[in-house]
Amino acid sequence: MGHALYCAGISNWSAQALSEPRPWNLNLGRHPGPDEVSFDLERTLSSVVALQSHVPDDAFTAPILGTEREGQGVVISEDGLVLTIGYLVTEAEDIWLIDNHGRAHAAHVVGYDQETGFGLVQALDILNLPTMPLGDSDTISTGDSLIVAGQGGREAAINTQVISVREFAGSWEYMIDRAIFTVPAHPRWSGAAVIDQAGQLAGIGSLYIQQAAGDDDEIDGNMIVPIDLLKPIL
Structure with missing residues (x-):
């Protein structure tokens, strides 16, 4: 990582943080409004979950990406398959998904594709969240x-x-x-x-x-x- 690009926002998290969605401070852009789009904006955004992962101290990527990683994921199938970016979950031992209601769901890594950078994780229980269809x-x-x-x-x-x-x-x-x-x-x-x-x-x-x-x-x-x-x- 050079000065021109950065990978993940890495920070510490705890069990308490799993049930407490963090406040946002997005001053760099305007929030979308439901009257500005042709789809159900609230339902679509409900497909996005927070993702938190823990990686062992001796993992190969730990010195670069850290052992506590935070990001997002998107529910893409009704059985709880979640798409994310791979560096958040590579070598992860523990993964949690947090929805907009603050509910935490354990998950495990399905795969990390190094050619594309995508990561796939599977929720271990029922998410009861809408899925986001894939575009073009x-x-x-x-x-x-x-x-x-x-x-x-x-x-x-x-x-x-x-x-x-x-x-x-x-x-x-x-x-x-x-x-x-x-x-x-x-x-x-x-x-x-x-x-x-x-x-x-x-x-x-x-x-x-x-x-x-x-x-x-x-x-x-x-x-x-x-x-x-x-x-x-x-």
Whole structure:
């Protein structure tokens, strides 16, 4: 991780924190309104859960990503399959999912795809949450409007704009042909849901980028892993 991009928001958490949703302070963008979209905004945002994971101290990724990791995930199937960004759950021993009502659900890792960066976790009990349908990220282009959402409803979501769609190559042998870059940056981007104008999942938040436009200008934004990369995996 260099000065231009950052992976996860890592912080300590406890059992008490599992039942206490954290307050949001999103001053970088405007929250979406239910009258601005053609879908049920509240129901769609209810598919986003907070994700907290614990990784052993001796794990290979512990010195880089820490042992206590926090982010988001999105419910994509009725049986409790949750899509997130993989660095939150790689080598994780314990995973908890927290919904908008503060209910905590244990989960386990199903898989981490290093080529795309996606992570999949399975809830160990019934979530009783709506699922978010997968969209078509190949149709997304510069200038499109998207919602980037964390767990917590409208207060955890902001309206964003696609500033660039281009190849992204990471220093850790990671490359995506059509990564999506959005502005403004969501402060809790890790695993955040990126929602298109039809209320479908267009991608998953991965990185904070200081050169989101792809040039020398420092414009804070997020790098989004496009959802179409998931479809061959499922």
